[in-house]
Amino acid sequence: MEIFANLADGFAVALTFQNIMLALLGCFLGTLMGALPGLGPANGVAILIPIAFTLGLGPAPSLILLTSVYYGAMYGGRISSILLNIPGDEPAMMTCLDGHPMALQGRAGEALTLSGIASFVGSFFATCGLVLIAPQLVKVALLFGPAEYFALFTMAFATLGGVTASNQAKSALAAALGLGIAMIGSDSQTGSERFTFGHIHLYDGIDFLIAIVGLFAISEVLIFIEHHQGGAAAKSGAKIGKLLPDFGILKRSGGTMFRSTIIGFLSGVLPGAGASLGSFLSYSVEKNTVDREGKTFGKGDPRGLIAPEVGNNAAAGGALVPMLALGVPGSGTTAVLLAVLLQLNITPGPLLFRNNPDVVWGLIAALFIANFMLLALNLPMVGLFTRVLLIPTRILMPVVAMISFVGIYGLTGSTFDVMMMVGFGFAGWMLRKLGVPLVPVILGILLGNEMEVNMRRALQVSDGDWSIFLGSPLSIGIWVIAITGFVLPIFFGNRVKKKMHAGHSEVEVEEIDEGGD
Amino acid sequence: MSDRIFGLFGLVLAAFYFWATSIIPDSFMVDVVGPRAFPYIVGTVLAVCSVYLLLRPDAEPDWPNLKNFIEIIFATAVMFLYGWSLSKVGFVIATIFATAYLSWRLGTKPISSLITGVATSAGIYVVFHLVLGLSLAKGPLGF
Numbered sequence: 001m002e003i004f005a006n007l008a009d010g011f012a013v014a015l016t017f018q019n020i021m022l023a024l025l026g027c028f029l030g031t032l033m034g035a036l037p038g039l040g041p042a043n044g045v046a047i048l049i050p051i052a053f054t055l056g057l058g059p060a061p062s063l064i065l066l067t068s069v070y071y072g073a074m075y076g077g078r079i080s081s082i083l084l085n086i087p088g089d090e091p092a093m094m095t096c097l098d099g100h101p102m103a104l105q106g107r108a109g110e111a112l113t114l115s116g117i118a119s120f121v122g123s124f125f126a127t128c129g130l131v132l133i134a135p136q137l138v139k140v141a142l143l144f145g146p147a148e149y150f151a152l153f154t155m156a157f158a159t160l161g162g163v164t165a166s167n168q169a170k171s172a173l174a175a176a177l178g179l180g181i182a183m184i185g186s187d188s189q190t191g192s193e194r195f196t197f198g199h200i201h202l203y204d205g206i207d208f209l210i211a212i213v214g215l216f217a218i219s220e221v222l223i224f225i226e227h228h229q230g231g232a233a234a235k236s237g238a239k240i241g242k243l244l245p246d247f248g249i250l251k252r253s254g255g256t257m258f259r260s261t262i263i264g265f266l267s268g269v270l271p272g273a274g275a276s277l278g279s280f281l282s283y284s285v286e287k288n289t290v291d292r293e294g295k296t297f298g299k300g301d302p303r304g305l306i307a308p309e310v311g312n313n314a315a316a317g318g319a320l321v322p323m324l325a326l327g328v329p330g331s332g333t334t335a336v337l338l339a340v341l342l343q344l345n346i347t348p349g350p351l352l353f354r355n356n357p358d359v360v361w362g363l364i365a366a367l368f369i370a371n372f373m374l375l376a377l378n379l380p381m382v383g384l385f386t387r388v389l390l391i392p393t394r395i396l397m398p399v400v401a402m403i404s405f406v407g408i409y410g411l412t413g414s415t416f417d418v419m420m421m422v423g424f425g426f427a428g429w430m431l432r433k434l435g436v437p438l439v440p441v442i443l444g445i446l447l448g449n450e451m452e453v454n455m456r457r458a459l460q461v462s463d464g465d466w467s468i469f470l471g472s473p474l475s476i477g478i479w480v481i482a483i484t485g486f487v488l489p490i491f492f493g494n495r496v497k498k499k500m501h502a503g504h505s506e507v508e509v510e511e512i513d514e515g516g517d
Numbered sequence: 518m519s520d521r522i523f524g525l526f527g528l529v530l531a532a533f534y535f536w537a538t539s540i541i542p543d544s545f546m547v548d549v550v551g552p553r554a555f556p557y558i559v560g561t562v563l564a565v566c567s568v569y570l571l572l573r574p575d576a577e578p579d580w581p582n583l584k585n586f587i588e589i590i591f592a593t594a595v596m597f598l599y600g601w602s603l604s605k606v607g608f609v610i611a612t613i614f615a616t617a618y619l620s621w622r623l624g625t626k627p628i629s630s631l632i633t634g635v636a637t638s639a640g641i642y643v644v645f646h647l648v649l650g651l652s653l654a655k656g657p658l659g660f
Contacts, residue, residue, distance in 0.1 A: 051645075051651070054651050054652075055649055055650075055651070166575075167575055169566045169569040169570055169573075170566070170570070170575075172562060172565075172566045173527060173562075173563060173566035173567065173570070175562070176559050176560075176562040176563040176566065177563070179555075179559045179562075180534060180556070180559050180560070180563065183555070183556050183559065187541075187544075187552040189546070189548050189552065190543075190544045190546040190547060190548065190551070190552050191544045191546060192541050192542055192543065192544045192552045193541070193542065194537075194538075194541050194552060194556065195537050195538075195541075195556075197537075218596070221592070221619070222589055222592060222593065224623060225588055225589060225592045225619070225622055225623060226581050226585050226588065226589055227585075228585075228623065228624060393623065394620055394623035394624045394625045394630075395620060395625065395633055397619065397623060398615075398616045398619035398620045398623070398633065398634075398637065399616070399637050401596065401615075401616075401619060402612055402615070402616055402637055402638075402641060403641065405596075405599070405600070405612075406608075406641055406645055406651065406653065409603065409608075409653065409654060410645070410651040410652055410653070413652065415600050415601060415603045415604045415654065416600075418599075418600035418603060419597055419600035419601060421600070422593060422596040422597045422599075422600055423597075425593070425596070426589075426593045429589065433578050433579075433580065434519060434520065434523050434578055435575060435578060436523075451555075452555040455550075455554075455555060456548055456549070456550050456554075456555070459548075459549050459550050459554075460548055460549050463549060464549040464550065
């Protein structure tokens with residue numbers, strides 16, 4: 001059982017005193033950030049990346065800190081969905097449907113506890129799935145040559161919007177913007193200066209962290225300023241009620257959890273589905289299985305709360321499979337995690353499993369640890385986390401902006417970079433207004449050079465013959481998935497999206513964090 | 518209309534990108550496709566998408582009114598100025614004013630927002646610089 005031996009090594013890396021403390025800190029900060037309005041998982045991790053690096057933590061500890069933040073934010077997102085009917089990010093939308101009615105009935109504490117347990121179940125089994133599936137995928141990925149990789153990167157962009165993408169032209173345009181930005185700087189193959197116009201700050205290219213923090217965090221601050229939303233999310237301490245649910249509910253929802261874990265995990269692994277679809281599918285499947293007449297769902301049925309929460313968290317775990325095994329993230333938050341790895345000079349992909357197994361398995365062990373910690377933190381401390389909703393954003397958002405500045409300045413020591421980050425923030429605000437998704441931009445900046453290198457290597461092998469990109473059944477298969485994934489939403493995207501939003505028309509969808517998928 | 522303007526902007530950007538790609542100098546190291554092929558592909562995608570937006574724009578997005586738009590411009594300008602002034606006046610002073618401005622514009626009363634600024638600046642200085650040892654911008658006064 002090679003997997004268990006690897007996992008044991010991973011736990012040996014993760015279970016030092018320093019790493020456990022970092023995981024605890026990460027879980028705590030992550031839950032806070034997930035609970036805060038306007039700060040989804042992607043934002044939270046993005047702001048903390050530069051700070052974790054300037055603190056001089058080693059690769060394994062910073063990875064543990066930041067993945068704990070990631071999982072923590074996925075947990076925290078449900079708090080505002082249940083108490084305030086404001087989803088922190090798109091996947092949390094389905095949690096509102098039954099979570100908020102429960103809160104209105106005075107069962108908020110129960111709803112929070114149940115969803116905490118549901119999150120735990122979803123991410124725990126998804127992490128198990130990751131352990132089992134990722135090494136298999138790695139075996140396939142080892143067959144990939146540069147041409148297949150180029151096709152794979154194209155597929156990542158084509159399917160990024162998922163079936164719910166509203167305008168594929170805008171997604172593709174966003175990807176082109178990101179790739180274009182990635183080209184700035186010295187060409188890695190020949191050393192030619194590209195798009196620098198003799199500007200010395202641009203010779204090394206634009207640091208992707210500047211773009212990420214600018215596009216996500218600073219544009220969020222601008223959105224708040226635009227709407228003059230300075231008040232606190234909650235008016236006063238929301239009544240939570242008793243925390244412990246009737247444990248019979250848990251017993252009865254075993255089937256719900258099982259089905260939703262599978263559905264969520266698969267939507268996380270498959271290209272183009274993601275956490276939003278995972279929680280949506282889990283909810284609708286559950287509704288059709290246990291509540292055919294539509295009597296209880298949408299009116300505070302605990303199973304209607306458990307299903308999307310399990311699905312959402314299982315999808316978040318499943319999304320790590322393609323990210324770690326192939327180096328191709330499928331969502332905004334996994335893209336930010338990819339940024340973490342790249343910043344540590346770790347390129348995810350099959351070679352990572354072969355050459356740095358300690359990093360991979362240490363990371364997976366950290367995910368397990370974070371999961372248990374979150375369960376332990378969340379159940380007793382949920383009252384504290386709900387307090388966070390009382391902080392007025394007129395104080396919170398400026399502090400978030402300043403911490404982002406501190407992180408970037410600490411990392412690069414350049415005021416030019418700080419100004420560039422503000423530029424990205426404004427551009428991000430414009431793009432969000434125009435309905436252009438930001439995640440493809442980020443992914444383009446992150447993957448651009450790798451994608452180009454693979455294209456050029458493939459052409460080097462074939463001596464300039466472009467037909468190499470269709471030269472193997474594997475790459476033809478990937479191209480087919482890519483094209484299908486890109487074209488399908490044009491016909492079905494609006495229908496699926498309408499269905500997802502139909503049950504949710506009373507909630508302001510406008511404020512949903514773009515990067516938080 | 519907004520999408521048409523954006524599409525037009527995209528086209529101009531693509532044209533600029535093509536031109537900038539065409540002037541990439543060759544170096545003494547060469548590979549089969551060279552440093553220009555991929556940027557040309559990227560520029561083409563950009564141009565095609567922009568033309569699509571010109572022809573089939575989405576419904577008008579929900580733009581802020583002029584007053585709020587100016588608000589956004591000012592906030593951006595203040596943050597930009599903040600970045601520029603970091604090396605001139607140092608982290609602590611720059612942060613006080615930038616935080617106070619943003620907090621004021623989000624609805625804090627002027628005096629409270631100045632207090633928020635001072636507290637944020639001091640708090641970040643203590644936590645990130647004194648405790649965690651992060652390097653912050655130094656001004657002529659040494660902080």
